[in-house]
Amino acid sequence: MQQVANRADSATAARNLEGKTIIVTGAGSGIGQASAIVFADAGANVVLSDISAEGANATADIIRSRGGVATQVLADMAVEADVQALVRSAVDRYGRLDGAFNNAGIVQVGKPLHELSTEEWERALRIDLTGVFWCIKYEVIAMKASGGGAIVNTASSVGQIATPNAAEYVAAKHGVVGLTRAAAADYGGKGIRVNAVLPGVVKTPVVTKLSAEPYFATLFEKIRERHSVGRFGEPNEIGEAARWLLSDAASFVNGSAMAVDGGYLAM
Ligand SMILES: NC(=O)c1ccc[n+]([C@@H]2O[C@H](COP(=O)([O-])OP(=O)(O)OC[C@H]3O[C@@H](n4cnc5c(N)ncnc54)[C@H](O)[C@@H]3O)[C@@H](O)[C@H]2O)c1
Known part of the structure; x- marks a missing residue:
């Protein structure tokens, strides 16, 4: 009997985003793609956003081939109007916004701080931090209208x-953690939870490409x-953590910076 109950619990857990509308940015590759598939498998209507139409279309094809529901919206996280239009499209298409995985990002160029140009610094901050600020801003406005949500x-x-030769990326990602905590403080009392995942090294196309450089x-x-588990991560392992944070099962989790890193930060 206990076994039957456990099976029923795990079936419910597997579909714990049923009917929720969830935006995923950077959904055309790597962590965003794998996470979008995890969310769709859990029953979400996924709004796939990327700067690459090819990537977003590929993810949509995978989700639909598994019987999931997805729509694509092109948006550049460096452009405020694109982010605003993305959120509007999600609400127009599905009538509400319940969740968002603000994941799009670029990596460091790989230079010591004194060699970074102002353009390189500003590009990283704009996409990796200001883009997340705009996402939260417009998502919160939509979620308030839907009666709450999770980001x-x-x-x-x-x-x-920190790691060496990554000042712009390290600063932007520290900023994402701070922004997450600030937004959690602003909206936790209004039914909107805001959390962050902190991946260790994950085997995505960008990491494979960088690995070719000595x-x-x-x-x-x-x-x-x-990474004390003895390996790097798989993209869907980040998606599973995000799925839980987006679900109602994480109802008491707000403002957390969750390491999903095979033990990297603990060593
Ligand atoms: N892979 C890792 O080891 C790792 C570790 C820690 C954090 N991260 C973070 O995870 C996120 C995803 O990284 P990934 O490894 O899957 O990379 P990826 O390059 O495979 O995917 C990133 C996606 O973001 C999109 N994108 C880039 N710039 C954009 C913009 N201006 N507007 C909209 N979309 C844009 C790309 O087209 C791509 O589809 C990033 O925020 C990255 O910083 C990755």
């Missing part, structure tokens, strides 16, 4: 610590030793 932002292990190959080798 998860993708920060990084370097939202808490500097990053050496850095990743050093960092791998500090």
Whole structure:
């Protein structure tokens, strides 16, 4: 009998985003793509946003082939009007907004701070931090109208610590953690929870590409030793954590910076 109950519980948990409308940014690749699939498998209507139409379309094809519900919206996180239009499209299409995974981002160019140009600094801050600010701003407005919701932002292990030659990325991701906590404080009492996931190194296309460069190959080798599970992550492992944070099962979790990093930050 207990076994039957457990099976029923796990079936409910597997569909714990049933009927929720959830925006995913950076949904065309890596963590965003895998997470969008996890959310759709859990019953969500997923609004797939990316700057790449090809990527967003590919993710939509995968979700639909599994019987899931998805729609694509092109948006550049560096453009406020695009972010505003993305949120409007989600509400127009599905009538409400229940969740968002603000995940789109670019990585460091790989230079020491004194060699970074102002343009490189501003580009990273604009996409990786200001883009998340705009997402939260317009998502909160829509969620208030829907009666509440949950937001998860993708920060990084370097939202808490630093690695060399990544000042713009480290600063932006520390900013995402701060922004998450600030938004949690503003909206926790209004039925909107805001949390962050902090991935360790995850095997996505951008990491594979960087691994071909000797500097990053050496850095990743050093960092791998500090992932105490003995390996780097798979994109869907971040999606599973985000799925839980977006679900009602995480109803008492607000303002957290959740490490999903194979033990990296704990070492
Ligand atoms: N892969 C890792 O090891 C790792 C570790 C920690 C944090 N992260 C974070 O996870 C997130 C996803 O990274 P990923 O590894 O899946 O990378 P990825 O390059 O595979 O995917 C990023 C997606 O974001 C999109 N994107 C880039 N700039 C955009 C913009 N201006 N507007 C809209 N979309 C844009 C890209 O087109 C791409 O589809 C990022 O925020 C990254 O900083 C990744």
